[in-house]
Amino acid sequence: MSTLEIKDLRVSVETEDGAKEILKGVTLTINSGETHAIMGPNGSGKSTLAYSIAGHPKYTITGGTVTLDGEDVLEMSVDERAKAGLFLAMQYPVEVPGVSVANFLRTAKTALTGEAPKLRTWVKDVNGAMDKMHLDPTFSQRSVNEGFSGGEKKRHEIAQLDILDPAFALLDEIDSGLDIDALKVVSEGINDFRAREGKSVLLITHYTRILRYIKPDHVHVFVAGRIAESGGPDLAEELEANGYERFTSAAV
Amino acid sequence: MTAAVQEALELGKVESHLHPEGSFDVEAHEVPKGREEIWRFTPLKRLKGIHDSAPFADGATKVEVEAATGVTVETVAADDAVRGTSGLVPTDRVSARAWAASTGATVVRIPTDTVIEGATVIRHHGTGSQTAGAGHAVIVAEKFAKATVVLVFEGSAIVADNIEIVVEDGADLTVVSVQDWADDAVHLSTQHAKVGRDANLKHVSVSFGGDVVRHDFTAEYAGPGGSVEALGLYFADAGQHIEHRLFVDHTAPKTKSNVVYKGALQGEKAHAVWIGNVLIRKEAEGIETYEENRNLILTDGAWADSVPNLEIETGEIEGAGHASAIGRFDDEQLFYLQSRGISETEAKRLVVHGFFNDLIRQIGVPELEEKLTSTVEAELAKNINTLITKDNA
Numbered sequence: 030m031s032t033l034e035i036k037d038l039r040v041s042v043e044t045e046d047g048a049k050e051i052l053k054g055v056t057l058t059i060n061s062g063e064t065h066a067i068m069g070p071n072g073s074g075k076s077t078l079a080y081s082i083a084g085h086p087k088y089t090i091t092g093g094t095v096t097l098d099g100e101d102v103l104e105m106s107v108d109e110r111a112k113a114g115l116f117l118a119m120q121y122p123v124e125v126p127g128v129s130v131a132n133f134l135r136t137a138k139t140a141l142t143g144e145a146p147k148l149r150t151w152v153k154d155v156n157g158a159m160d161k162m163h164l165d166p167t168f169s170q171r172s173v174n175e176g177f178s179g180g181e182k183k184r185h186e187i188a189q190l191d192i193l194d195p196a197f198a199l200l201d202e203i204d205s206g207l208d209i210d211a212l213k214v215v216s217e218g219i220n221d222f223r224a225r226e227g228k229s230v231l232l233i234t235h236y237t238r239i240l241r242y243i244k245p246d247h248v249h250v251f252v253a254g255r256i257a258e259s260g261g262p263d264l265a266e267e268l269e270a271n272g273y274e275r276f277t278s279a280a281v
Numbered sequence: 282m283t284a285a286v287q288e289a290l291e292l293g294k295v296e297s298h299l300h301p302e303g304s305f306d307v308e309a310h311e312v313p314k315g316r317e318e319i320w321r322f323t324p325l326k327r328l329k330g331i332h333d334s335a336p337f338a339d340g341a342t343k344v345e346v347e348a349a350t351g352v353t354v355e356t357v358a359a360d361d362a363v364r365g366t367s368g369l370v371p372t373d374r375v376s377a378r379a380w381a382a383s384t385g386a387t388v389v390r391i392p393t394d395t396v397i398e399g400a401t402v403i404r405h406h407g408t409g410s411q412t413a414g415a416g417h418a419v420i421v422a423e424k425f426a427k428a429t430v431v432l433v434f435e436g437s438a439i440v441a442d443n444i445e446i447v448v449e450d451g452a453d454l455t456v457v458s459v460q461d462w463a464d465d466a467v468h469l470s471t472q473h474a475k476v477g478r479d480a481n482l483k484h485v486s487v488s489f490g491g492d493v494v495r496h497d498f499t500a501e502y503a504g505p506g507g508s509v510e511a512l513g514l515y516f517a518d519a520g521q522h523i524e525h526r527l528f529v530d531h532t533a534p535k536t537k538s539n540v541v542y543k544g545a546l547q548g549e550k551a552h553a554v555w556i557g558n559v560l561i562r563k564e565a566e567g568i569e570t571y572e573e574n575r576n577l578i579l580t581d582g583a584w585a586d587s588v589p590n591l592e593i594e595t596g597e598i599e600g601a602g603h604a605s606a607i608g609r610f611d612d613e614q615l616f617y618l619q620s621r622g623i624s625e626t627e628a629k630r631l632v633v634h635g636f637f638n639d640l641i642r643q644i645g646v647p648e649l650e651e652k653l654t655s656t657v658e659a660e661l662a663k664n665i666n667t668l669i670t671k672d673n674a
């Protein structure tokens with residue numbers, strides 16, 4: 030069981046002209062087993078929300094709280110958050126030259142579980158996860174994200190989700206840069222994850238097309254650093270038909 | 282007049298400061314004061330006088346040879362004609378002094394048309410002597426020969442040496458020089474290669490230990506189609522000065538050079554210097570060259586100087602480029618790794634490991650790979666804890 034509670038979260042970034050507030054009071058509760066979709070126009074602060082929850086050093090929390098089952102997430106270091114069950118699939122996964130995917134995954138799994146994975150099942154698990162994402166087994170020997178195509182980076186993120194098996198997945202524009210076949214593969218991976226007991230997902234997206242494959246329980250429209258409206262899957266359909274205009278004009 | 286000087290004259294006079302006139306006469310090289318272009322980065326005070334007039338004697342190092350089957354290693358007298366066959370003419374006082382003072386030379390010879398399995402290793406154990414040693418070695422890969430020669434330096438010593446490398450036409454030679462000295466060693470090495478027609482040389486410099494380690498590697502081509510790959514890996518700790526000066530002189534058409542040096546620095550007053558000079562002469566048409574130096578600064582108090590320099594005297598080249606970077610840990614990389622549950626210490630270890638990993642693989646000497654990886658790990662282990670506490674402070 031895990032509940033992620035975000036209350037009145039305010040976040041700013043350092044710019045040349047001083048601090049700039051990006052998140053202007055975000056409140057959101059995600060219960061165990063739920064999938065929430067956050068949809069919003071470019072620059073509305075969606076990635077900022079995801080990064081702030083994961084603990085990226087670039088963002089300064091100026092107000093509010095984030096708790097996971099009552100534990101103060103904002104007090105935790107980045108790796109502690111992962112150990113507490115958070116996982117962030119990044120909009121732009123980072124290249125780590127010279128570090129093989131195999132080494133990276135094994136180091137991460139060992140850190141998360143506190144013991145080295147059993148060699149026999151481990152190789153099978155990794156190959157299985159790669160295979161599900163239509164990634165060639167030779168991917169394990171390549172450097173993390175280096176020279177991966179946009180789509181391969183995203184599929185690699187979902188392979189990690191499968192292997193590292195967190196309680197709570199923050200997926201930041203996992204659908205961007207994917208062609209329709211890759212989108213289906215990635216969606217299947219996410220749905221497999223959701224089928225596991227008690228898993229929660231925060232699906233951040235700009236477009237509605239991934240919602241054809243992944244059915245959220247709740248949809249939130251994110252505009253100018255806060256949630257403008259929340260609703261059920263029908264809200265996504267309205268966005269599909271009419272776009273963000275109704276919300277963006279209201280926010281100005 | 283030596284053959285090398287004659288050749289240089291035939292190629293036409295080069296005005297470039299990259300091509301100082303060499304001389305075997307020690308007194309033709311003034312005692313450096315520290316402001317000279319070629320000495321301005323080197324801490325002269327720590328050289329134990331070898332740049333000036335400190336005496337040389339035998340016994341600074343004990344040499345141990347493990348020759349691969351088919352390779353001959355012998356010691357010849359200082360007046361043996363093999364000395365100078367690489368075209369090396371000292372361009373600084375330390376090199377000239379070492380040349381004059383060495384009482385013999387180690388000659389490693391790989392016979393024509395032979396492909397040698399395994400590496401030939403020449404180990405130099407510093408004896409701790411306070412008197413400097415002057416060394417000389419000549420490595421000759423005869424026509425179409427293929428081999429790997431590894432020079433290892435360890436222990437405490439003060440050493441100035443000249444290493445000559447002759448790669449005859451069509452030969453394929455790898456030379457690795459590993460400076461794994463104790464903390465107080467001083468080592469100034471001049472390594473010069475002459476690369477024949479269609480010959481390949483891979484030259485690798487690895488520096489971990491020593492108080493002052495300065496390596497000058499220069500290469501010239503004796504015919505078209507030759508290729509030089511110069512790789513370097515260094516790890517400078519607190520107080521250490523590690524300096525690499527490279528000069529690739531494209532003296533023939535259709536030649537190639539690829540220089541990649543990577544270093545990590547940690548601790549107070551750890552200093553690395555990299556000077557990468559490439560000269561493309563008028564007659565060197567259709568050549569390709571690339572040079573790169575990357576420094577990873579792991580802690581405050583360490584600093585690196587990196588100066589790539591490309592001089593082109595012909596417009597007819599295939600490609601020429603350089604890159605130089607001095608950076609700290611990339612926050613994005615560390616964040617990515619940590620967001621997967623990996624601790625900050627472990628994330629840093631992985632990044633450094635990755636930084637060197639590609640290069641270690643390119644060295645392509647299996648006997649060495651594991652040793653280099655574990656030495657990198659050991660160097661990191663020395664400092665990574667202080668590194669973390671510092672970061673959090």
Ligand SMILES: Nc1ncnc2c1ncn2[C@@H]1O[C@H](COP(=O)(O)OP(=O)(O)OP(=O)(O)O)[C@@H](O)[C@H]1O
Nearest residue numbers: 042043044051070071072073074075076077078235
């Ligand atoms: N360092 C910075 N300096 C100035 N502005 C910044 C900085 N970092 C982020 N921002 C701004 O913060 C806002 C929110 O950015 P964020 O990346 O969170 O948006 P997003 O909703 O994820 O957009 P997209 O749909 O393009 O991914 C943007 O206007 C962005 O320009």
Ligand SMILES: [Mg+2]
Nearest residue numbers: 075076120202
């Ligand atoms: Mg974004």
